[in-house]
Amino acid sequence: MRKRYIVLTAYIVFLLLPIYWLINMSFKTTNEILGGFSAYPREFTLDSYRTIFTDPSWYGAYINSITYVLINTVISIVVALPAAYAFSRYRFLGDKHLFFWLLSNRMAPPAVFVLPFVNLYSAVGLFDTPWAVALAHTLFNIPLAVWILEGFMSGVPKELDETAYVDGYSFPAFFIKIFLPTISAGIGVAAFFCFMFSWVEMLLAKNLTSVSAKPIVAAMTKTASTSGYELGLLAAAGVLTLIPGAIVIYFVRNYIAKGFALGRV
Amino acid sequence: MNKVVNNRAWWLVLPVFAMVLFNALLPLMTVVNYSLQETFGNNEFFWSGAIWFEQLLHDDQFHASLLRQIIFTSIVLVIQIPLGLAIALCMPRSGPWVSVCLVLLALPLLVPWNVVGSMWNIMALPDIGLLGKAINSLGIPYNYTRQPISAWFTVVLMDVWHWTSLVVLLCYAGLVAIPDAYYQAAKVDGAKPWAVFRYIQLPKLKHVLTIAILLRFMDSFMIYTEVIVLTGGGPGSTTKFLSIDLVQKALGGFDLGPAAAFSIVYFLIILLVSWLFYTLMMRDEAK
Amino acid sequence: MAEIRIDKLRHSYMANPQSEDDYALKRLSLTWQDGGAYALLGPSGCGKTTLLNLISGLLTPTEGTISFNGRDVSHASPEERNIAQVFQFPVIYDTMTVYDNLAFPLRNRGVPEDEIKTRVGEIAEMLELTRTLNNRASGLTADGKQKISLGRGLVRSDVNVIMFDEPLTVIDPHLKWQLRSKLKELHLRTKRTMIYVTHDQTEALTFADQVVVMNQGEVVQSGTPIELFEMPQHTFVGHFIGSPGMNVLPCEVRGGRAVFGGEAISVGNGEKATGKGRTEIGVRPEFISLANSGIAAEVIRVADAGRFRIVETRSHGHLVKLLVKEGEQVPTGQTFLAFDPEHTQIYEDGWMAGARR
Numbered sequence: 001m002r003k004r005y006i007v008l009t010a011y012i013v014f015l016l017l018p019i020y021w022l023i024n025m026s027f028k029t030t031n032e033i034l035g036g037f038s039a040y041p042r043e044f045t046l047d048s049y050r051t052i053f054t055d056p057s058w059y060g061a062y063i064n065s066i067t068y069v070l071i072n073t074v075i076s077i078v079v080a081l082p083a084a085y086a087f088s089r090y091r092f093l094g095d096k097h098l099f100f101w102l103l104s105n106r107m108a109p110p111a112v113f114v115l116p117f118v119n120l121y122s123a124v125g126l127f128d129t130p131w132a133v134a135l136a137h138t139l140f141n142i143p144l145a146v147w148i149l150e151g152f153m154s155g156v157p158k159e160l161d162e163t164a165y166v167d168g169y170s171f172p173a174f175f176i177k178i179f180l181p182t183i184s185a186g187i188g189v190a191a192f193f194c195f196m197f198s199w200v201e202m203l204l205a206k207n208l209t210s211v212s213a214k215p216i217v218a219a220m221t222k223t224a225s226t227s228g229y230e231l232g233l234l235a236a237a238g239v240l241t242l243i244p245g246a247i248v249i250y251f252v253r254n255y256i257a258k259g260f261a262l263g264r265v
Numbered sequence: 266m267n268k269v270v271n272n273r274a275w276w277l278v279l280p281v282f283a284m285v286l287f288n289a290l291l292p293l294m295t296v297v298n299y300s301l302q303e304t305f306g307n308n309e310f311f312w313s314g315a316i317w318f319e320q321l322l323h324d325d326q327f328h329a330s331l332l333r334q335i336i337f338t339s340i341v342l343v344i345q346i347p348l349g350l351a352i353a354l355c356m357p358r359s360g361p362w363v364s365v366c367l368v369l370l371a372l373p374l375l376v377p378w379n380v381v382g383s384m385w386n387i388m389a390l391p392d393i394g395l396l397g398k399a400i401n402s403l404g405i406p407y408n409y410t411r412q413p414i415s416a417w418f419t420v421v422l423m424d425v426w427h428w429t430s431l432v433v434l435l436c437y438a439g440l441v442a443i444p445d446a447y448y449q450a451a452k453v454d455g456a457k458p459w460a461v462f463r464y465i466q467l468p469k470l471k472h473v474l475t476i477a478i479l480l481r482f483m484d485s486f487m488i489y490t491e492v493i494v495l496t497g498g499g500p501g502s503t504t505k506f507l508s509i510d511l512v513q514k515a516l517g518g519f520d521l522g523p524a525a526a527f528s529i530v531y532f533l534i535i536l537l538v539s540w541l542f543y544t545l546m547m548r549d550e551a552k
Numbered sequence: 553m554a555e556i557r558i559d560k561l562r563h564s565y566m567a568n569p570q571s572e573d574d575y576a577l578k579r580l581s582l583t584w585q586d587g588g589a590y591a592l593l594g595p596s597g598c599g600k601t602t603l604l605n606l607i608s609g610l611l612t613p614t615e616g617t618i619s620f621n622g623r624d625v626s627h628a629s630p631e632e633r634n635i636a637q638v639f640q641f642p643v644i645y646d647t648m649t650v651y652d653n654l655a656f657p658l659r660n661r662g663v664p665e666d667e668i669k670t671r672v673g674e675i676a677e678m679l680e681l682t683r684t685l686n687n688r689a690s691g692l693t694a695d696g697k698q699k700i701s702l703g704r705g706l707v708r709s710d711v712n713v714i715m716f717d718e719p720l721t722v723i724d725p726h727l728k729w730q731l732r733s734k735l736k737e738l739h740l741r742t743k744r745t746m747i748y749v750t751h752d753q754t755e756a757l758t759f760a761d762q763v764v765v766m767n768q769g770e771v772v773q774s775g776t777p778i779e780l781f782e783m784p785q786h787t788f789v790g791h792f793i794g795s796p797g798m799n800v801l802p803c804e805v806r807g808g809r810a811v812f813g814g815e816a817i818s819v820g821n822g823e824k825a826t827g828k829g830r831t832e833i834g835v836r837p838e839f840i841s842l843a844n845s846g847i848a849a850e851v852i853r854v855a856d857a858g859r860f861r862i863v864e865t866r867s868h869g870h871l872v873k874l875l876v877k878e879g880e881q882v883p884t885g886q887t888f889l890a891f892d893p894e895h896t897q898i899y900e901d902g903w904m905a906g907a908r909r
Contacts, residue, residue, distance in 0.1 A: 004354070004355040005355065005357075007351070007352070007355045008352060008355040008356060008366065011352050011355075012366070012369050012370070014426070015369060015370070015372065015373055015426065015430070016369070017388075017395065018384045018385060018388045018395075018426060019372070019384070021384070021387060021388050021394070021395045022380075022383075022384045022387060022388075025387050033393060034393075036392065036393060037392065037393050037398045038393075039395075075284075079280045079281050079284055080281060082277035082278070082280065082281075083277055083278045083280070083281040083282075085277055086274035086275075086277035086278050087278070089268060089269070089274070090268055090269055090270070090271040090274035091268045091269065091270045091271070091274075092270065092271060092272045092273075092274040092275055092278075093272050093275070095274075098278065098282070101285075102281070102285060104536060105285060105288075105289050106483070107483050107532075107535050107536055107539055108289070108532055108535075109486070109487040109489075109507070109508055109511070109528075109531055109532065109535065110487065110489070110508075111487065111489055111507075111508035111511045111512050111515075111528075111531075112296065112511070112528040112531060112532050113292055114512060114515060114516065115296075115515045115516070115521065115524065115525075116291070116292030116293070116295040116296055117292055119292075119295060120291055120292055120295070135284075135287075135288065136288065138284055138285075138288060139285060139288035139289055142281055142284060142285055143285070146281060196374060196375055199375065199377060200374075200375065200376065200377045200378050201377075201378065201490075202377060202378050202379045202490040203489050203490055203508075203512070207516070216377075217377050217378075217379045217380075217490075220379055220380070220383065221379055221494065231387060234383055234387075235383075235387060238380040238383050238384060241376070241377050241380050242372075242375070242376060242380070244375075245372070245375025245376060246372065246375070248375065249368050249371050249372065249375060250368065253364050253367055253368050253371075444641060444643075446639040446640070446641055446643050447643050449608075449610050449630075449637065449639065449643075450637065450639060450643035450701070450704075452609075452610065452629070452630045452631065453608065453630045453631075453635060453636060453637045453657075453705075454656055454657040454660060454704055455631045455657055455660040455661055456656070456660050457660065460656075460660065464645045464647060464648065464656075465645065468645075468646045468647045469646070
């Protein structure tokens with residue numbers, strides 16, 4: 001028993017070390033960083049964070065990222081809900097083929113889509129807006145959301161629907177007032193995964209924007225390459241990107257295992 | 266569940282269908298289109314047949330990155346699947362610590378991919394990074410920007426850090442779903458821990474393991490951001506994987522044809538391997 | 553095989569039980585003979601599964617001891633106790649064949665392969681599994697799987713006791729009866745001690761020589777099916793066993809007789825009654841008959857139940873049910889009831905007057 005907890009603890013320490021190191025760096029001055037190895041900040045400073053919160057090209061990038069992540073999550077869920085319902089309740093012409101075609105998009109390397117997406121979104125005039133990134137990410141998130149939601153919906157007995165119709169509910173009223181609250185856990189899990197993918201993806205987000213909608217992930221690579229060794233700033237920006245993720249995990253912690261338990265991720 | 270045949274359900278699927286069509290079909294058509302044509306700029310295109318595909322098949326650079334990709338994906342799978350399974354077996358089955366462990370384990374999954382790269386960049390710097398300093402002080406020369414072996418080691422370690430949690434979470438969910446009676450029966454039957462693992466846990470985890478392997482195969486085969494931030498594909502092109510190669514070709518050159526052909530071959534490899542693997546794993550179940 | 557002695561056993565799932573209510577199983581002492589067929593009967597949550605798991609060693613008791621043949625095993629593991637258990641949901645090893653499933657407990661104990669072959673052969677014969685021995689166990693139906701679980705217990709020739717935790721829950725109704733008679737037959741053939749946990753009185757009464765009725769963590773009565781039927785020690789047993797259950801009517805005790813609705817009624821345990829506490833008469837519908845004089849009642853409803861009819865009457869404001877044989881006349885309206893004094897008891901605070909507690 002004890003041996004197992006030692007292994008588990010060791011693994012979690014391994015997970016936390018790089019995060020600690022990132023936080024450690026973010027509180028150091030540039031001089032200290034370049035001065036040599038130190039396991040904790042000797043001259044504790046908030047300078048890097050101050051820069052990020054005062055420079056619009058930094059905090060603007062955060063706002064851009066959050067904007068497209070939220071747009072993407074909302075669109076993906078809203079669109080996926082009725083589709084998942086259709087897949088879980090009905091058989092219709094080409095349903096299986098459609099389902100597998102949707103899922104096959106999850107297997108497409110984003111790198112394949114970079115160039116055509118740039119062309120496509122430039123053509124429709126959305127290039128360099130949060131909408132371009134949000135819509136591009138739906139290609140991967142909608143199939144995922146449909147898959148997760150379909151799993152949760154299949155767990156709800158069909159009798160629920162039938163009872164509601166007998167009680168005189170129309171389809172939209174039933175769907176919104178009865179069905180959605182029943183599968184709220186599933187919506188939470190699906191939203192979590194949409195949020196997650198959209199938040200962590202960089203390749204498309206970077207290439208579909210240039211100046212006005214530049215996301216934080218792109219702003220960071222720029223710092224890394226152009227301004228040389230501003231490691232403190234880079235670390236601080238990195239730390240700040242962990243926060244939304246941590247908050248989201250905290251809220252869905254009880255559903256994570258459940259979502260995974262369906263074997264649908 | 267018995268499903269009702271109802272073609273009006275198409276109306277419910279229509280929004281998804283339209284969006285994915287817009288996002289997937291148009292770009293894919295563009296790619297196919299480019300892959301069969303040749304351009305000299307000015308929006309003039311000429312039919313070129315399968316020439317780009319033929320060229321790709323004889324392209325040493327493509328062969329090299331494909332080989333690197335296969336080696337990388339294999340190493341990653343060989344490490345992450347057993348490790349993830351082992352960690353999941355170490356997890357407590359109930360109690361207040363479960364949530365804490367789950368949250369900590371899920372943390373790497375929510376770090377933006379470029380931040381993962383930056384994080385390991387900082388971590389692995391030979392002089393001021395925790396990892397780099399530690400290895401060098403053991404007397405092992407380590408510099409991931411110069412030595413291919415160090416670079417590979419760092420990239421693999423980073424991917425293990427980043428993605429093993431996904432395998433852990435999947436396996437853990439599978440383990441929790443095994444009814445207590447199985448463990449009790451095994452106790453009563455006098456089964457040793459190894460037999461419990463071999464005859465109860467492993468068979469019950471088959472489904473989630475299939476999914477874990479599939480997801481890890483796909484995602485590691487598409488790896489781009491973390492590596493580009495950490496090593497930029499270097500030193501030289503020793504960590505240049507397929508996606509990095511493709512993006513360089515697509516965004517760097519004027520010739521869209523070769524990149525488009527590359528894209529198609531790349532996508533087809535992933536589809537084919539995933540399909541083969543899934544069918545093989547699920548064949549037993551159908552019986 | 554072993555005689556099982558349970559001495560002052562108590563169990564709580566809490567770390568620090570404070571009051572009596574914290575105990576899932578209240579203090580209990582019992583002795584079970586070697587080779588007997590026993591049933592633990594009670595509603596869900598009465599503590600019967602707790603008791604079962606304590607005996608099998610899946611749980612360690614908070615207090616008290618369990619001994620097999622005089623050896624204290626309270627803290628021994630299930631393996632050391634050498635018991636077998638069949639669970640509510642069939643547990644089989646999916647990837648193994650039926651043969652390997654049956655051989656599994658023997659292989660874990662290092663029994664030589666040729667001996668395994670003979671044992672498994674015998675057991676498979678007994679359970680009618682011989683034809684499917686080489687099939688994958690996962691392909692079997694629920695009753696087949698449950699037979700395998702049982703078989704894994706039977707193959708070991710030295711098991712102290714085989715325990716069943718509601719084993720027929722997931723079995724189709726028409727197969728339940730078959731499997732039940734199979735169990736009874738196996739008990740007669742193998743003479744193993746068997747303990748059968750259930751909430752179904754039919755299963756318990758047909759299987760066991762001795763039935764232990766539990767309620768709210770306590771044993772309310774332990775006895776043969778006949779004793780439980782004729783002499784319920786507690787009104788709970790009266791209600792729980794028998795269909796319809798025992799009539800329980802409030803009464804007063806006067807001079808060794810029960811007085812119900814102003815009518816003095818002769819009872820079996822009159823001289824033992826103290827008249828203290830809440831006093832009630834308990835009488836089963838089987839032991840009430842229609843009469844020309846006696847306790848006045850009014851017939852409300854007659855329901856046909858096959859070989860007999862259930863007559864519902866109202867007497868002095870209380871519902872009284874009785875059974876009437878097929879073909880017998882049932883009057884409408886006013887009538888009189890007679891209680892069989894041999895099988896009519898006085899209960900005080902739920903317990904039969906004079907019963908050992």
